[in-house]
Amino acid sequence: MANHRDVYLDYSATTPVKEEVFQEMLPWFTENYGNPSSIYTIGQKSKEALHQARSRVAKLIGAKEDEIYFTSTGTEADNWAIFGAVDSLKTKGNHIITTVFEHHAILHACQFLEQRGTRVTYLPVDSQGLVDPKKVEEAISEDTVLITIMAVNNEIGTVQPIREISEIAKRHGVLFHTDGVQAVGSIPVNVKEWGVDMMSISSHKIYGPKGVGALYIRKGLRISNFMHGGGQEGKRRAGTENLPGIVGFGKAAELAYDHLDHHIEHVKTLRDYFTQEVLRRIPEVTINGTMEHRHPGNINLAFNYIEGEGILLLLDREGISVSTGSACNSAALTPSHVLSAIGLPVERIHGSIRFTMGDYTTREDVDYVINVLEDTVKKLREISSVNEKKGW
Amino acid sequence: MGIYNDTVMEHFMNPRNVGDMENPDGVGTYGSPVCGDMMQIAIRVKDDVIMDAKFKTFGCGSAIASSSIATEMIIGMTIDDALALTNKEIVDGLGGLPAVKIHCSVLADHAIKSAIYDYAQKNGKTYKGLEGFDPNAEEDEHDITEESGCVGGCSGPACEKNSNESNEPK
Numbered sequence: 001m002a003n004h005r006d007v008y009l010d011y012s013a014t015t016p017v018k019e020e021v022f023q024e025m026l027p028w029f030t031e032n033y034g035n036p037s038s039i040y041t042i043g044q045k046s047k048e049a050l051h052q053a054r055s056r057v058a059k060l061i062g063a064k065e066d067e068i069y070f071t072s073t074g075t076e077a078d079n080w081a082i083f084g085a086v087d088s089l090k091t092k093g094n095h096i097i098t099t100v101f102e103h104h105a106i107l108h109a110c111q112f113l114e115q116r117g118t119r120v121t122y123l124p125v126d127s128q129g130l131v132d133p134k135k136v137e138e139a140i141s142e143d144t145v146l147i148t149i150m151a152v153n154n155e156i157g158t159v160q161p162i163r164e165i166s167e168i169a170k171r172h173g174v175l176f177h178t179d180g181v182q183a184v185g186s187i188p189v190n191v192k193e194w195g196v197d198m199m200s201i202s203s204h205k206i207y208g209p210k211g212v213g214a215l216y217i218r219k220g221l222r223i224s225n226f227m228h229g230g231g232q233e234g235k236r237r238a239g240t241e242n243l244p245g246i247v248g249f250g251k252a253a254e255l256a257y258d259h260l261d262h263h264i265e266h267v268k269t270l271r272d273y274f275t276q277e278v279l280r281r282i283p284e285v286t287i288n289g290t291m292e293h294r295h296p297g298n299i300n301l302a303f304n305y306i307e308g309e310g311i312l313l314l315l316d317r318e319g320i321s322v323s324t325g326s327a328c329n330s331a332a333l334t335p336s337h338v339l340s341a342i343g344l345p346v347e348r349i350h351g352s353i354r355f356t357m358g359d360y361t362t363r364e365d366v367d368y369v370i371n372v373l374e375d376t377v378k379k380l381r382e383i384s385s386v387n388e389k390k391g392w
Numbered sequence: 393m394g395i396y397n398d399t400v401m402e403h404f405m406n407p408r409n410v411g412d413m414e415n416p417d418g419v420g421t422y423g424s425p426v427c428g429d430m431m432q433i434a435i436r437v438k439d440d441v442i443m444d445a446k447f448k449t450f451g452c453g454s455a456i457a458s459s460s461i462a463t464e465m466i467i468g469m470t471i472d473d474a475l476a477l478t479n480k481e482i483v484d485g486l487g488g489l490p491a492v493k494i495h496c497s498v499l500a501d502h503a504i505k506s507a508i509y510d511y512a513q514k515n516g517k518t519y520k521g522l523e524g525f526d527p528n529a530e531e532d533e534h535d536i537t538e539e540s541g542c543v544g545g546c547s548g549p550a551c552e553k554n555s556n557e558s559n560e561p562k
Contacts, residue, residue, distance in 0.1 A: 013562045103562075155561045271464070307428060308450035313404065323561035325426050328452035333492060335428075336561070345427035353560045383410050383456055385421065385432040385448035392424050 006319040007365040011205075011267075011297060011358030012154055012182060013161075013323060016361075017248065018207040018253055025209065025252040028244040036241055037232065046243055053250025057214055060182070060200065060253040062190030069215045069233045070246050074181040074202030074225070075105035075232040077215035080237070081177040081198045083108045084223030085146045086118060087367055091173070093143030095119040097174075099131055101341040102150050103375050105200075106179055110148075114179030119143070128340050129158035129289035137168045137241075147176045151183035155325060155338040156289030157298025158188060166195035174259075175221070178186065181213075185256040186295050187264070191216055198223075201232045207251030207359065212245035274355065274366045281370065284388055288352055290337060297357040300325075302348040305387050306380040311353055316377040320369055325352040347392055399487040403457035408464045413446040419513065420506025420527065423499050429455045431503040433463065437511055439473050445544060447503075454493040461485045462500040471508055475502060475521025491526075534544075 008016075016023075028049065034042030037052050055065045071077045086096065098110055110120045121139045126133050131149055140147075147169050151162050162178055169176035177198040183189050185206035191199055198221070203212040217223065217236075230237030256263070262377045279285055284304035303311060308324030315322055327338030327350060337351040344352070355369070386392055394401065413419075416434035423430040429451035437442040445463040447455050462482050466474045477499040483489050489497060506527040512519055 010561075117415070305425075305450065307450060307452050310456060313396075315403075315452045316394070317405070325561065326452070328455075328493075333428075345426075346428075350425065350428045371512075383407060383448060384450045385430050386425055386450045 004319055007361075007366070007369055008321045009355045009357060009361065009369060010321045010323055010363075011356065011361075012157075012295070012356040013207060014204045014210065015207045016360070017204075017209050018252065018255060019246045020255065021208055021255065021367075023252045025244045025248040028247050028320060032243075036105075036144055036243065038228065039148060039200050044258075046241075049243065049247050050241055051290060052213045053253075056257070057201070057253040060189070060257045061069075061100045061201065061216060062192050063216050064219060066220050066234070067191075067216055068242060070249075071213045071215055071237060072239075072242070073113055074179070074200050074205075077101070077104040077200035077213045078162045079109045079214055080177055080226035081200060081223070082106065082113065082146065084226055085175050085177065085198070086113060086226035088222060089145040093142045094144060096123070096140060097121045097123065097136060097139045097147045099123045099125055099149055099303040099341075100103045101125050101129070101155075101338045102113070102148070102177055103155060103181070105146055106150070108339075123149075124160075125341050128292075129153060129156045129338075131160050131165070131341040133161050136165050137172075137201060138326055140168070140172045140174060141335060144172070144174050145386070147174055149176075150179040150181075151189070151194075151384055152180075152187065152295050153289070153338060154182045155323075155336060156183070156342065157295030157356075158289045158294065159183070159293040162194045162196065167229070169197075176362045180350045182295060185253075185260070185263070186267075186297065188260065197221055199255055203249035206256045209245045209248040212242055212249045214249070220262050239247040263321050263359060264296045266359065267361065270353075270357045270361050270363065271297050271299050273344060273363070274357070274370065275301075277370045278373065281374050285377075286348070288344060289342060291310060292389060295356075297361075298354065299356075300352060302344065303351045303353065303377055304348060305351070305384050305392075308349045309374055310380050311373075314379065315369075318376075320372060323354040323356075324355070326350045347386075395436055395455070397487045399453060399485075400457045402485065403460040407447075407456055409446050409460065409467070410448065411446045411560040412448065412549050416446075416450040416507075418507040418509070418511025420508070420510055421539075422449045422503040422506055422527075423429065423451070426454065429496060429499050431459050431499050432505045433453065433459070433500075433503040435466070435504075435507045435511060437471065442466050442471065442474055445507075451496065451499075452493070454489050455496040456484055458482055458489075458497045459503075462497075462504060464519060467503050472509075472521060473511065473533035474504060475519055477504065512541060528544055 032047040036046040180199040199216040204210040288300040308326030309328040326334040339349040414435035447459040450460040479501040482497040
């Protein structure tokens with residue numbers, strides 16, 4: 001076994017804050033602590049920083065500065081988009097179209113509204129992990145007020161046909177929101193080209209700090225407020241701004257914009273190499289979701305005849321951090337709703353692991369993980385009561 | 393630090409009595425891969441004493457650790473004592489398991505009973521501890537989750553089943 005090393009392959013869960021980002025944040029804790037709403041000098045200095053961060057985030061997604069509203073998280077942005085749109089359009093209708101494999105920030109918000117009388121259509125996805133735009137169009141009815149479909153799935157990394165869905169939404173005069181949390185900073189994103197009305201973003205997925213997100217709201221669109229209080233964020237999202245966090249988010253957005261091509265090339269090269277080597281060296285492994293339309297740093301693999309929590313624990317022992325869709329890893333003992341949605345048999349969901357590469361992943365890291373993974377799978381298969389010969 | 397204590401991790405990392413047994417006197421299997429846990433336990437019996445036990449388990453860390461410690465506990469036990477072994481003793485032997493993982497110890501307990509049942513059937517023996525035991529039963533009804541038919545339903549006060557909590561990849 002190669003020398004022990006710490007390898008983080010869960011960049012879709014969160015990312016480390018980049019040093020440049022951290023340094024840029026620091027003065028906004030202790031020196032420049034003014035409230036951006038105060039009219040004296042140090043308050044106005046904070047206001048200027050807020051402005052700069054907003055313009056950097058806007059640039060990353062091809063938006064205008066006044067279309068970016070900072071929130072506490074991507075989850076808040078998702079909740080706001082849904083509650084805000086449904087509330088503001090309640091005289092028009094009360095129907096939402098979404099998919100079965102959205103992030104829980106969308107699904108649980110929709111379920112909450114469902115319990116209060118909103119009709120929600122949860123569209124299926126195909127075995128490749130893609131939404132069929134035709135199904136979206138078929139689901140639209142008179143009372144549809146919102147379509148919310150994620151741009152990139154968080155577990156299997158599949159990239160949805162956002163532009164096609166957006167055209168359909170426009171044709172029918174229905175608002176379209178996309179959860180762009182996993183897309184921004186990982187694939188080219190331009191809200192104008194995509195034609196979306198709203199998009200959620202999160203800072204901590206792009207090497208910024210946790211506790212900051214944003215909702216893009218197309219200029220001219222008014223949805224009801226979600227947070228009520230002071231006049232921050234153009235009177236649309238109350239609460240004193242998390243300035244250090246927002247400054248960090250802005251810096252992270254700037255770096256993501258400047259290095260996007262390099263970032264994509266870097267993670268994709270490592271991801272493809274990793275996938276190819278694992279499939280070559282470890283038998284009975286299959287890929288979950290299409291490789292064609294996929295987040296460049298994401299691979300989700302099903303290891304037959306073993307269970308994911310065991311894999312995760314053994315990898316963790318060797319310093320490697322990954323995620324699993326296994327039910328055994330969830331408090332509710334339910335297998336991943338995303339892998340269920342693509343029709344993966346439950347016994348194979350239990351043995352599925354998500355690996356996500358990032359800017360700090362190296363070829364040496366990947367080689368180390370492949371070696372440890374090969375031993376881990378072999379060890380667990382020796383213990384397992386099911387195998388290739390016996391079958392499930 | 394981790395979700396399991398050192399004893400559980402030790403048994404998971406270095407499981408005892410893993411493997412197949414040649415010509416076992418009794419074999420019991422319990423659970424299914426669909427449910428996330430499946431244990432197979434084989435025993436060798438001499439004069440009503442379990443001389444050896446081997447297991448193979450598809451399942452999470454606690455399922456493997458439970459199998460390991462359960463086989464270790466029953467080796468050297470009389471059949472009657474092994475039948476009296478409860479899942480609580482297995483959990484205690486491991487120094488405790490997280491609430492949602494208790495069902496793993498139930499599986500081990502059940503697999504042992506199934507192996508003894510198999511031995512009793514083959515040798516025309518009857519044991520008090522096997523009265524009313526059906527190796528094909530899906531376990532006590534209250535332990536079965538409604539949709540899947542899988543053991544693992546948590547119904548105690550520590551139950552987090554309805555908490556919406558999930559560790560799915562974020």
